[in-house]
Amino acid sequence: MKTYDDIAEWYDQWIGAHAMREDPFFSALEALMGEVSGQRICDLACGQGRAARHLAELGAHVVGVDLSVKLLAIARHHEEVEPRGIEYMQADARSLDD
Numbered sequence: 001m002k003t004y005d006d007i008a009e010w011y012d013q014w015i016g017a018h019a020m021r022e023d024p025f026f027s028a029l030e031a032l033m034g035e036v037s038g039q040r041i042c043d044l045a046c047g048q049g050r051a052a053r054h055l056a057e058l059g060a061h062v063v064g065v066d067l068s069v070k071l072l073a074i075a076r077h078h079e080e081v082e083p084r085g086i087e088y089m090q091a092d093a094r095s096l097d098d
Contacts, residue, residue, distance in 0.1 A: 004047070008070035012048045020054035036060040044093050049075030049086065056084035064088045065096070 004011060020026045037059030043052040046064030048071050056062045064086055066072050072088050079086050091097075 004066075004068035005070040008048075008068060008074060011071065012074050015048060015050055020051065026054075046075060046088070047071045049078055049088065052086050052088075053078060053082075053084055056086050062086045065091050065093065067092050 036055055039060050041055050041060045041062050043049075043055065043062055043064045046052045046066045047068070049064050052062045052064040052075065062084075064072075064075055066075070066088070067090065069090055072090050075086075075088050079088070
C-alpha cells in the first residue's frame, strides 16, 4: 500500500511554502471559517502543516494530526524554524482516541 511517506518530499515541494493568502481558493474558505483567533483547531490530515501554520498565524491554537511520519517530520521542521505553537501528532484519523 502506497502512503504519503512514499512521496513526502515531493508533496512538500509540490505544495510549496508560500503563504496561504497567495492561494486563490483559500480566501473563500477563510470567509466560511470566520474568526479563528483564540479558537482550538484540529487540522486533521495536516500533511506538512501548511494550513496549520496559517491558522496559527491567524491566532488559533492548532493541533495537527496526520498518519504520515515523514510529512509530520517536515511539519515539525517548519515549526522548529519558525515556532507558532503548533503541536503535531501522528495518528490514524479512522481510529482517533478521545
